[in-house]
Amino acid sequence: MPEIATVCPYCGCGCGLYLHVRDGRLIGVSPSRSHPVSQGRLCVKGWHAHEVVDNPNRLTHPLVRREGNLVVASWEEAAEVVANGLSKVLESEGPQAIGVLGSARCTNEDNYVLVRFARGTLRTPNIDCSARVQCVPGPAPTSGGPSLGAGAEEIADLDSADLILLVGSDPTEEHPAVAARVYRARQRGARVVAAAARAHPLARLADVHLPVRPGSEVRWLGSLLHLLLAEQGFAADADMPGLSELRASVAGLRPEDTEAATNVPAEALREVARLYLSSKQVVILYSTGLALSTVAGPALQALGSLAALSSRGGGPEVSVLGLLSRNNLQGCRDMGVAPDSLPGYVPLNDDAAVARFEQAWKCEVAREKGLRAWEMLGRVRAMYVVGDDVTRSLPDADAARRALEALDFLVVQDIFMSPAASMADVVLPAAAFAEREGTWTNLERRVQGIRKAVAPPGEAREDWRIVADVSRAMGKPLPYESAKQIFEEIADLASIYAGIAYPPAAVNGGIRWPTPEGRKAGETVAGSGEAEVTALSAEALKGPGARAETNEEYPLLLAADPTLRPWDGEVTVCHTLTSAGEFAVVARDYPDGMLCLNPEDAKRFGVRGGRPARVVSPKGESQMQVRVTEEAPEGIALVPYNQAMHSGLMEISTDPETGRPVLAPTPILVGPVQ
Amino acid sequence: MTARMLPGNKIDEFAVRLMRSAEVVAPRRVGEEDVFYGAIASPDEIAWDYGTAVEPLKRFLLPQREPILRFSTNGRIRVGAEYDEQQRVFLGVRCCDVTGVAVLDAMYGGDTVDPYYMSRRERSTFIALTCQQPEPHCFCVCGDAGPFLEGGYDQQWTALPEGMLVEIGSAAGEALVRDNEDLFAEAEVDQVAARYRLAREAEQKFGEFKSYIAGAMRKLSMNEVAPAVWEQAADRCMECGGCTYLCPTCSCFTVTDRMAGQDGVRERHWDACLYSCYAREASGHNPRPEREDRLRARFFHKISHQWAVRNGRQACVGCGRCVLGCMGWAHTPAVSEGIRRGVMT
Amino acid sequence: MNNPYLPKLATIQKVKVETYDTTTFTLRLDDSGERKAFEYRPGQFVELSVFGAGEAPFCISSSAHGRDDFDLSVRKVGRVTGVLHEMGEGGQVGIRGPLGNCFPFEEVKGKHILFVGGGIGLFPLRPQIQDVYRERAQFASVTVLYGARTPEDLVYQDELEQWQQQEGMTCLLTVDTAADGWSGNVGVVGSLLPKVSIDVSNAVAFVCGPPIMIRFVVQDLSGMGFGDDAIITTLERHMRCGIGKCNHCMIGDKWVCKDGPVFSYREMRAMAEFEE
Ligand SMILES: Cc1cc2nc3c(=O)[nH]c(=O)nc-3n(C[C@H](O)[C@H](O)[C@H](O)COP(=O)(O)OP(=O)(O)OC[C@H]3O[C@@H](n4cnc5c(N)ncnc54)[C@H](O)[C@@H]3O)c2cc1C
């Protein structure tokens, strides 16, 4: 029974685990104790990771739609159909009419080859990944600055922190391996502050819980900055660029005055400021709870300012760690699955760098800025989708589904028949994580090798191989034979991965980029930026605005909570036994949505736990089952984000710059079903 | 005590001879520095100097997933079963893990024998290795399962400078000596004395997680646990299932049917009583809807007097794997302490 | 080795639709030797395999007397029950069991017997009712109280009619919500209890139904003076193996599958969890 060291395929933590194989089948999983992230632990998903691979529901053969039905085809036929379908659109409408989606689940190699396929073979700049909707809009993580996720921060910082600030993050649900470290830090005496509307377990255990009203994230952070700068005499370096603007922007944000808008009691905020100033090492964790806020960008800037002030002003040492949701969301970004850059965050206008890619790829590269995932819908005529599903990630799930249905041609590569795949013209079966080699990059930028333990079912094969086959069928073969070869090309062209030898063994936790060599190789590499502070935007301080205000007609605020059961319904989880145990409850007991209500609100609106309630908003009307829980604050109803996406109840707010859509807090009326 | 001496230079030879007639499962290093019990191809692989293996022996007796029925729906239905009939010697495995098997025996034997388990169990021989340096998470002294055993093994080895002092605990253990008489020497009186001295010394070396389960057991069995303790434990549990999966004696399973064409297989899979759907009935009624209800049920099964009577001993052996594997902070020592003090830290 | 996981094959003899979601299947073991060896008592259950869909526990809902086949009455709620409901006569299934303990019979002779059933809780009671009535002279009196949500949810309608008319037996029905054409009692099944006049000091009550109904009826019975040993129920729990290995049905220090499913109220009180 050999143990095969690899990496968990679920969240961005990237836990090390061992797969057990017998007679060519996966029969179990064990955690790795020596792995720097898992340290001998796995969450429920990791413990069941083998089931996602050895699963009767896997796609095993290429499927082509004929007379409305998906029927089995050979790889040659399928590649031919895909090539023809894409060529037709290319001929009639040009490359701009094709959109390509990469995957936060697939390997770096898959994503890299897909970028080459999109920008080289198809010559379309429209390449993105819909999971990116969960990333804070703003500069790429390489542009420096302590808050933007490419410094030295790592999960292990938690081991020496004396204050941990959870900002819109419930790691017990989203990043269990990180939560494990928070529990241990707390146990050794570190203090914990949780800022989130929901009183999640770590918030209940925290020294201070700030029950932040969704949408007011910038405001309470502004108040904290005000406290530190004005009241607590934070020794800020007066020469710091931007400091006076920041001061001005938070002047007057006395916690007493922001209390009503943020739900954060002034005394609690003062306590946080005191804790902050008496700490030596602070770790700030944020995840989708912040990143999917309507004011995510400015909020993250505020955190960046806080960290910068500290580093220049003799305050505590601060690491800001952005917790990415998926196993390879980081790598997917690194590989240039983005409309505005090439692998390694190479800007499209950097002639010399682009020329290197063109030379290596022996073709011209589409250099214009393309459409983002959410912009593609309704604008492109054909889509090529690898391990991604807009109907599961974009806030208006039904609109996303309609947009897919309206396409002339849709190709989906996946390991299961995902909702997107079931709408496709061609479905191509991919090899799962234990059936192939390659690398993933975790949320601390650990590049880790995954290993092949078993053969793929039927005719499934690696995503990059499928893409290469399609490219060949279009007359442009891509010369790749192995993951190693692809990785070496990546390390050569994308300076951020320079110095990483393949395979970066998972047992050691892989290798974090940038390596010293990588730092030398690229000027664009992370962490080089000066610490900066910026003024808080007046707009963001206001929050989501009038549309999110409760009133007589709609007296309750409905907030979609992305940290609440974030894995429910996820295609790779719902086919495992975790869905019979752990993950089934919400799906089974609350199939139409779990409306979490504070007991007081439940009483006030006359609804009972376990019973359906009628929910009305300015946008629509729906029924959801009520769960009465102290986790929900009074006056705010919480629904898992992935259920809210289908509810048709919520306002959608778009980022002014990137057009990124997120669900905005929406006022509602709740009542019993007649 | 019947004891013999296996000189240091004969250990490998003994292992090689064992390998001729059985699969020898021993601790060995995997990856960087993880130790797993696994089948060895050569005695060189054995990591004699390990602390606790990442996992107990459970996987060898109760795999994480295993077929329990094969059937064919082609025409009239046919059903059949197959058993793992591999002979195995578990060599150099920890006392706590060997004791854990005794609990599994109680649960999978008894008046209704589980044939898949028993087929493996009957073909297993356990050579325990005593622990001279417990690790910080260990508390087998409170689990009555180490660091040295007084029985329950086929053989128990203690590493002495001259070699292994071999205590014989069963006929099977005795047969292994008899069949390899040429390798064994008589044990001297001071070698036996050394074993007892080492045992006493080892008992002094236990760390912070010494769990004092007895106190917790009393309160749990008498239904005297402050309800707040379960609520506090619930906030420290993430329902990962790790404590149950890593536990040498947790053995719940669930069952699924799976078809490939007209051939089907019924498989059982490890399950965990802490999962929210574990006790949920098809009607939607969940007798243990809250995490605190499930934690209470789990600890009742692990360390109540009532179950200790039914299983022949308390189910917790003190291997400490839940301490290492707990995603939160609701492992047995933490919860036992909470039960005793009426509050969790 | 004797393998308790190995099902015996059985064939569906008869399918009788009871209500919109409940059907009674009459099953007969295929092998005549197994048929002879298949001895069961009221209160016991079997694990039924629908091959490919899975296995689920069902109480045997018919008396063993004079029959070499037996009934399972099944409400359609999920995977196994869903596929079973699609099967017709001649369909092949698997049976493990009989499993679990049974209702006391000899021990309660000479007593007033009260059955209280709610919804599909009548399934396990039915064989006991049939057996008790067969030996009616041995018992002081026999009363059946049965309630369902609506008249549409009443199971065994023919038999209920028969019981209502039968000599030596009182059978009262009620529904939570009446519908057109219902002239009987309306209210929860506990509301029928005041209509029962028996000597509770020499009586035993068999109670079966949804957890909430059991809780209230048991309270009422205690109030009427039934002792803790004179109230007997069967419990339902999520079960996988039926033989005390998978542990899904564990309550406190008991397995419902092995130590039950029949328990006295005294035993139930000892099962800590039940008190919540
Ligand atoms: C002693 C006893 C006697 C009973 N007697 C009767 C009776 O006479 N009549 C009657 O109608 N009912 C009876 N029941 C209830 C009956 O057993 C359940 O209704 C039945 O198990 C439902 O099975 P299902 O597969 O149709 O339902 P499902 O809900 O599909 O499954 C039941 C359980 O299986 C699990 N499950 C569901 N999906 C999956 C999956 N994909 N993978 C793994 N597990 C899954 C769930 O955890 C669920 O709790 C009895 C129960 C017990 C314990």
Ligand code: SF4
């Ligand atoms: S914490 Fe994340 S990486 Fe670790 S086991 Fe769980 S899902 Fe996998």
Ligand code: SF4
């Ligand atoms: S290991 Fe810890 S977190 Fe995981 S289920 Fe057990 S008690 Fe809960």
